[in-house]
Amino acid sequence: MTRIGFAYNQKPDPVAAHDAAELARADEEPPSSGSALATLRAPANAISDDEFAEWDSPATIDAVAHALSRCGNVIRLEATDDFPQRLRDTRPDIVFNIAEGLRGPNRESHVPAICEFYGVPYTGSDPFTLALCLDKARTKEVLRARGVPTADWTLVRSRNDLRALTASTPALPLFAKPVHEGSSKGITERNYIASANAIEPVVLDLLERYEQPVIVERFLTGAEFTCGVLGNGASARVLPIVGINFGSLPEGALPIYGYEAKWLWDRPEAPLDIFSCPARIPESLRAGIEDVVLRAYDVLGCRDWSRIDVRLDAAGLPNIVEVNPLPGILPDAAENSCLPKAARAAGIDYDALIVACLRAGAERQEVSLDGSRS
Ligand SMILES: Nc1ncnc2c1ncn2[C@@H]1O[C@H](COP(=O)(O)OP(=O)(O)OP(=O)(O)O)[C@@H](O)[C@H]1O
Ligand SMILES: [Mg+2]
Numbered sequence: 001m002t003r004i005g006f007a008y009n010q011k012p013d014p015v016a017a018h019d020a021a022e023l024a025r026a027d028e029e030p031p032s033s034g035s036a037l038a039t040l041r042a043p044a045n046a047i048s049d050d051e052f053a054e055w056d057s058p059a060t061i062d063a064v065a066h067a068l069s070r071c072g073n074v075i076r077l078e079a080t081d082d083f084p085q086r087l088r089d090t091r092p093d094i095v096f097n098i099a100e101g102l103r104g105p106n107r108e109s110h111v112p113a114i115c116e117f118y119g120v121p122y123t124g125s126d127p128f129t130l131a132l133c134l135d136k137a138r139t140k141e142v143l144r145a146r147g148v149p150t151a152d153w154t155l156v157r158s159r160n161d162l163r164a165l166t167a168s169t170p171a172l173p174l175f176a177k178p179v180h181e182g183s184s185k186g187i188t189e190r191n192y193i194a195s196a197n198a199i200e201p202v203v204l205d206l207l208e209r210y211e212q213p214v215i216v217e218r219f220l221t222g223a224e225f226t227c228g229v230l231g232n233g234a235s236a237r238v239l240p241i242v243g244i245n246f247g248s249l250p251e252g253a254l255p256i257y258g259y260e261a262k263w264l265w266d267r268p269e270a271p272l273d274i275f276s277c278p279a280r281i282p283e284s285l286r287a288g289i290e291d292v293v294l295r296a297y298d299v300l301g302c303r304d305w306s307r308i309d310v311r312l313d314a315a316g317l318p319n320i321v322e323v324n325p326l327p328g329i330l331p332d333a334a335e336n337s338c339l340p341k342a343a344r345a346a347g348i349d350y351d352a353l354i355v356a357c358l359r360a361g362a363e364r365q366e367v368s369l370d371g372s373r374s
Contacts, residue, residue, distance in 0.1 A: 002072030005092030011055040063331035067354035071369040095122040123361030125325035146299040173219040178210040187258040222312025228342035239342035243279030304360040
């Protein structure tokens, strides 16, 4: 029987998460509603309270383990301090990896790198791609170099860089983001820069609060989409495209799917109707979005699955906003989790989505899995 290791980081309970917030950072897609952590959140303390937002809940971990059990015996390998020893001792045939990691900008690479060290096959992207995609500026450099459209940007690491940016009188509006975060950490309406005077205070504030470089991008004014991708090489395919309904945001809100939309305005008692899937768009636009998404997936070296954000520029052309090679996978259909939602629209239920990723990884590495069991 196939032995499937399952690597994950489990979200601590909210109180422990709050106390331990200084210790760690994590990245993935947030639940849009129903999270115990969400009750801790408010704009003023957004930085420390969302440190564990990206780790997975026991419900997600159980759901993934259940799906994996269709293809073999599941060995849970929580990615805690003794993960390397437990991996070495158990030596599974393959590791299904959703571990977001604990520390630093390379945190998502740690589990795959340890698997490589011990020669254990694993699912998903390799340490290089995971680290690359967690650096929004370097990701854009690769995309730009390979001709995949992405908005113009400047990386600001210091006050000197900031002076140079303001002196260059860049085209407005701009949008600023911490370079190494996800789940809209540090991405609020305040990051929208409509006037030249606002560049300095907005960017300085982010530099100081997040203690990392800030990427300042041309703001893409068109419609936004997010796309799930499954598979590899010629068989990589884009799942039905998810459209972001900015019209569902509160009156007067900016068209940004950021912190407020993900964590404050989308509540269990009043969920936002934020996604349409499949997005209602013309066939030619669908083909254009799929083309840039698959090119981004390819040039960044994504494997098995990913979720890729796209936004149209003023000319209506799709640009890559960012790439998530460790996509959020909340099992509850009532929660706004894009990849499972896109899979469902393609007739792929939750278990089948997890198994599709596992099979893609197993095929790549010539690992044989047990047949589908219910
Ligand atoms: N250059 C841009 N132009 C217009 N809107 C942008 C731009 N960059 C980011 N946004 C808005 O901000 C949102 C969050 O940005 P981004 O996707 O980079 O952050 P994230 O925190 O990594 O997201 P995720 O939760 O998907 O991991 C986007 O979904 C989009 O609405
Ligand atoms: Mg995003």
